[in-house]
Amino acid sequence: MTTQPTPLQGSYFDGRDGRRHAVDVDLAHGRLRLRGDRIERDEPLDALTITPRLARTLRTIAFPDGARLQLADAACLAVWFPHRNRLEALVDRLERYYQAVALAIVVCLGALVAGYLWGIPWLADRIATHLPARVEAALGDQVLALLDRTDLDASALDVGRRTELADRFAVLAAGLPDGADYRIVFRSAPSIGPNAFALPGGTIVVTDELVELFADDRQLDAVLAHELGHQAGRHALRQALRGSFIAIAAAFFAGDVSSASAVVVAVPTVLLQNRYSRQFEDEADRFAYAHLAGHALSPSWLGAALGQLETDLPDDASLAWMSSHPATAARIARPTPPAPTSSRAIRSWPTRSPVSC
Helix, strand or coil, rough: CCCCCCCCCEEEECCCCCCCCCEEEECCCEEEEEECCEEEEEEEHHEEECCCCCCCCCCCEEEECCCCEEEECCCHHHHHHHCCCCHHHHCCCCCHHHHHHHHHHHHHHHHHHHHHHHHHHHHHHHHHHCCCEEEEEEHHHHHHHHHHHHHHHCCCCCCCHHHHHHHHHHHHHHCCCCCCHEEEEEECCCCCCEEEEEECCCEEEEHHHHHHHHCCCCHHHHHHHHHHHHHHHHHHHHHHCCCHHHHHHHHHHHHCCCHHHHHHHHHHHHHHHCCCCCCHHHHHHHHHHHHHHHCCCCCCHHHHHHHHHHHCCCCCHHHHHHHHCCCCCHHCCCCCCCCCEEEEEEEECCCCCCCCC
16 A cells, blocks of 8 residues: 555544544555654554444544544545445445435334334333332332322221221232232322222222212222222333333343332322323223122122212312223223122122212
């Protein structure tokens, strides 16, 4: 190779500080030569690497000691550094055609949409499925503590009434794969109103306002069966993970979602701002219908509970409940399986006399 008659101009950084040195660059006897203000350096080409060509961006030549040389792309650089892999050469060629660039943009946008619609849900579900039970339980405890500080007060129901409802819940949860770990807690929540929600780890929170709304405890049983469906599907955790890409990334790379505090904040948002997906609500409804039928309770009690929630609540509270769920009329009208004949008689359930509203 011969020395280029006109040296290239570049910017040299020695790797020890950020100061820029203007240098002239040429090639002589297989060695790259740099000459500039207090800079004089010769380096064999085979010891250097150069960044791929990318439109009109500067090329960077890396030296073994960490120094860098930046310079504009020039035809001679392809002669000095001829060895490129096939992929780099293909990308370089495609970048020169606007049709290829436009297609790449479309593909990238399609990948982003696909990742949002399917990739993130898939990743969130995998994390939720493989999360250790003790970690999920600890997460649920943190969420309940946060709710107690911000939105919930101690229950005003008397101890006997809470015990009665807890006994009914124990019968309802019996036989489920993780039923022994499920528990019900009661809270007063004037700012939330009648509501029930499942926390990660097995806890179901029921507000006093919901208990007092229903005239028949079988309506509450139906709502609790729906929440057990959310619990069995780990919907709160999955929805929170789906809604927090940062938490998903942290869990994916760190392998432990317990350190992702964003999830603790995201779960109450899902529960109180009613962000379950239609898919999760439908799954919980189907679970409730089948579970109630399996306990010799008519699945129509869920429709009765939803109908009373829509009819009896004040407008603002009704809207708060309804925003979290699919249309009540559609859910009530949905065909439900008949309650099977079972040796588990309804009289085995603790009962409460209906009261008038």
